[in-house]
Amino acid sequence: MKYIDEFRDRNLCLCLIKKMESIMGDSEVTIMEVCGTHTMSIFRSGIRSLLPQSIRLLSGPGCPVCVTPAAYLDHAIALSETEDLIIATFGDMMRVPGSISSLETKRAAGKKIAVVYSPLDALNIARNNPDKKVVFLAVGFETTSPSVAVTAIEAKKMGISNLYFLSAHKRIPPALRLLAEDSELKVDGFILPGHVSTIIGVNTYLFLAEGYGIPSVICGFEPLDILQGICMILYQLKERRAAVEIQYRRVVKNDGNPGAMALLNKVFIEKDSEWRGLGTIANSGYAMGEEYKELDAGEVFRLKERPSVENEGCICGEILKGRKVPNQCPHFGGNCTPYSPLGPCMVSSEGSCAAYYKYG
Amino acid sequence: MDKKILLAHGSGGSLSHSLIDKVFLKNFDNPFLSEKDDGAIVEIGGTRLAFTTDSYVVKPIFFPGGDIGKLSVFGTVNDLAVMGAEPLYISCGFIIEEGLDQRVLEEIALSMTQAAQIAGVLLVTGDTKVVEKGGADRIYINTSGVGIVKKDLSVKGIETGDRIILSGSVGEHEVSVLLAREEFPFRSRVTSDLAPLNQLASDILEVDGVKFMRDPTRGGLATTLNEIAEGIGLGIVVYEDKIGVSDGVAAVCELIGLDPLYLANEGKMVVVAKRDCTGEVLKIMKGNPLGKESEIIGEVAAELNGRVCLRTKIGGTRILDMLAGEQLPRIC
Numbered sequence: 001m002k003y004i005d006e007f008r009d010r011n012l013c014l015c016l017i018k019k020m021e022s023i024m025g026d027s028e029v030t031i032m033e034v035c036g037t038h039t040m041s042i043f044r045s046g047i048r049s050l051l052p053q054s055i056r057l058l059s060g061p062g063c064p065v066c067v068t069p070a071a072y073l074d075h076a077i078a079l080s081e082t083e084d085l086i087i088a089t090f091g092d093m094m095r096v097p098g099s100i101s102s103l104e105t106k107r108a109a110g111k112k113i114a115v116v117y118s119p120l121d122a123l124n125i126a127r128n129n130p131d132k133k134v135v136f137l138a139v140g141f142e143t144t145s146p147s148v149a150v151t152a153i154e155a156k157k158m159g160i161s162n163l164y165f166l167s168a169h170k171r172i173p174p175a176l177r178l179l180a181e182d183s184e185l186k187v188d189g190f191i192l193p194g195h196v197s198t199i200i201g202v203n204t205y206l207f208l209a210e211g212y213g214i215p216s217v218i219c220g221f222e223p224l225d226i227l228q229g230i231c232m233i234l235y236q237l238k239e240r241r242a243a244v245e246i247q248y249r250r251v252v253k254n255d256g257n258p259g260a261m262a263l264l265n266k267v268f269i270e271k272d273s274e275w276r277g278l279g280t281i282a283n284s285g286y287a288m289g290e291e292y293k294e295l296d297a298g299e300v301f302r303l304k305e306r307p308s309v310e311n312e313g314c315i316c317g318e319i320l321k322g323r324k325v326p327n328q329c330p331h332f333g334g335n336c337t338p339y340s341p342l343g344p345c346m347v348s349s350e351g352s353c354a355a356y357y358k359y360g
Numbered sequence: 361m362d363k364k365i366l367l368a369h370g371s372g373g374s375l376s377h378s379l380i381d382k383v384f385l386k387n388f389d390n391p392f393l394s395e396k397d398d399g400a401i402v403e404i405g406g407t408r409l410a411f412t413t414d415s416y417v418v419k420p421i422f423f424p425g426g427d428i429g430k431l432s433v434f435g436t437v438n439d440l441a442v443m444g445a446e447p448l449y450i451s452c453g454f455i456i457e458e459g460l461d462q463r464v465l466e467e468i469a470l471s472m473t474q475a476a477q478i479a480g481v482l483l484v485t486g487d488t489k490v491v492e493k494g495g496a497d498r499i500y501i502n503t504s505g506v507g508i509v510k511k512d513l514s515v516k517g518i519e520t521g522d523r524i525i526l527s528g529s530v531g532e533h534e535v536s537v538l539l540a541r542e543e544f545p546f547r548s549r550v551t552s553d554l555a556p557l558n559q560l561a562s563d564i565l566e567v568d569g570v571k572f573m574r575d576p577t578r579g580g581l582a583t584t585l586n587e588i589a590e591g592i593g594l595g596i597v598v599y600e601d602k603i604g605v606s607d608g609v610a611a612v613c614e615l616i617g618l619d620p621l622y623l624a625n626e627g628k629m630v631v632v633a634k635r636d637c638t639g640e641v642l643k644i645m646k647g648n649p650l651g652k653e654s655e656i657i658g659e660v661a662a663e664l665n666g667r668v669c670l671r672t673k674i675g676g677t678r679i680l681d682m683l684a685g686e687q688l689p690r691i692c
Contacts, residue, residue, distance in 0.1 A: 014675065046675075049677045
């Protein structure tokens with residue numbers, strides 16, 4: 001397929017692997033891919049099996065489903081019990097465990113939970129069901145949040161008064177700063193998320209190189225993109241320099257997408273946000289701003305702060321920080337599998353544990 | 361967590377298998393069922409019969425390339441055909457939601473008649489139930505079928521070095537149905553591959569070294585390969601670049617993050633054959649319009665212990681596991 005197969009060319013991939021071997025010499029390198037889609041792509045194309053053994057890839061906190069805390073799911077599950085209320089959610093959220101249940105089990109019990117593919121689908125559900133309240137579970141990073149912002153703006157413009165948003169939107173840069181500041185972090189370079197960067201651009205990551213000296217490359221998602229990105233990190237390490245470079249030039253611009261950023265700033269305000277496994281990170285989330293408070297499900301349904309209940313022994317947090325790999329978890333593959341996930345990393349198809357379990 | 365039956369239990373993946381093991385096999389325990397095949401081979405008066413049943417709950421009931429009626433006939437014909445049998449007689453049970461337009465039912469019945477004619481089977485008995493509005497989604501059809509076994513096929517004869525052949529590209533059926541639901545803001549010209557495989561299967565059976573056939577429906581090619589590997593306790597290695605995926609299917613999969621290897625097919629066949637007769641099988645398959653894109657996609661390997669390994673297009677390897685539940689489009 002045009003513009004896909006070209007980025008999966010076997011010979012070019014092997015050339016890049018050879019190049020890595022020549023750059024690396026005897027040194028060992030650990031690189032973290034921050035984005036869940038990178039994790040999936042790496043596993044799907046079997047990149048790990050091709051890399052020189054001295055290159056270790058770690059999966060970071062880049063899966064929006066994985067980092068959504070149990071307390072958020074508990075709110076959504078509680079809302080699903082409300083009469084005449086429809087929960088609209090991306091499919092990935094269905095299996096995420098709350099403290100004692102999941103949306104999937106609630107749907108089986110007859111609660112109205114609709115799987116949508118775009119926030120605009122939730123808008124249509126609200127329009128077609130004027131006698132019901134619709135709550136959209138707004139999760140995702142800077143890639144997804146602009147489309148939610150557009151939906152909120154449209155809903156207001158159209159006078160739709162029965163659509164609400166339960167925002168758990170996350171911002172990637174604060175999570176990266178938390179990682180970079182972690183003295184135990186053993187990461188030599190970051191593969192930065194391509195899609196998020198199309199929105200936020202390059203400047204927000206500069207602290208990684210300038211403040212912490214960590215080489216970072218914004219990568220696309222095809223095998224050649226990722227392999228080239230790894231090569232670019234290796235070159236930086238070899239040349240003893242740290243910069244934020246763009247491999248994904250065909251999509252990512254230095255200043256991102258100012259239009260999308262303007263939409264985000266119109267609808268949302270930055271706030272502290274809880275990440276499953278990582279705890280609360282300052283200014284790492286998006287809440288509905290003053291102008292859109294009437295669409296904020298948390299405000300309208302007066303949801304109170306809930307403490308998150310995590311499973312004992314679950315090391316998702318350590319995995320998200322790159323300190324441990326999934327099969328070091330005592331639950332992995334035993335009582336935590338994609339069929340009955342305990343932790344978020346096993347739930348999403350993009351989660352590190354699910355990818356390890358599935359692709360070995 | 362609550363123990364409820366979930367939609368994912370019906371997806372054909374490992375959750376479905378676990379339900380079958382823990383509930384049905386446990387309760388219905390008998391030698392026929394424990395074969396865990398798509399049907400049973402029974403002997404009546406010295407004649408060996410293949411016997412199978414399947415229910416069809418596809419939504420929407422009309423989709424590019426077919427409809428629930430045609431699907432219910434061809435689906436059962438194919439289950440019998442890949443068991444090495446000649447499909448002969450089919451029953452059909454209808455569960456209809458009150459309010460269904462009678463013209464729709466007539467259209468489905470006509471489609472089933474035409475399908476039966478094409479496949480050379482007779483619809484010989486049936487049943488109709490009507491449930492109250494909301495008790496079903498328009499119409500569900502169950503079909504059962506019997507046929508005479510022409511050749512005994514079993515995973516038990518499969519050994520290291522045997523080749524895996526696939527009759528064509530994967531994913532067309534599920535993508536066409538998915539897009540017909542109009543839940544996505546884009547269109548594609550993908551048409552279901554729905555087709556009767558009995559002639560193709562019958563031709564292949566002429567070759568001595570053919571050991572096993574299966575139509576990769578729910579759960580797709582990956583699930584079928586896992587079922588075979590599990591059944592023989594050996595591994596299977598398949599080559600991604602040999603598995604056909606049409607541009608339309610590939611594009612939809614790229615857009616919404618689905619893996620074509622797990623998508624349902626309704627007109628494709630996986631054949632396991634002895635290495636030295638692969639050429640002959642391939643020639644026969646390519647000579648049939650339903651198998652003209654046949655390829656050797658892999659082989660049975662001694663290592664891997666009942667697992668399936670995919671050699672990716674870029675030369676890497678990964679385990680191709682059975683899916684836990686239904687495939688879900690990704691958020692980003």
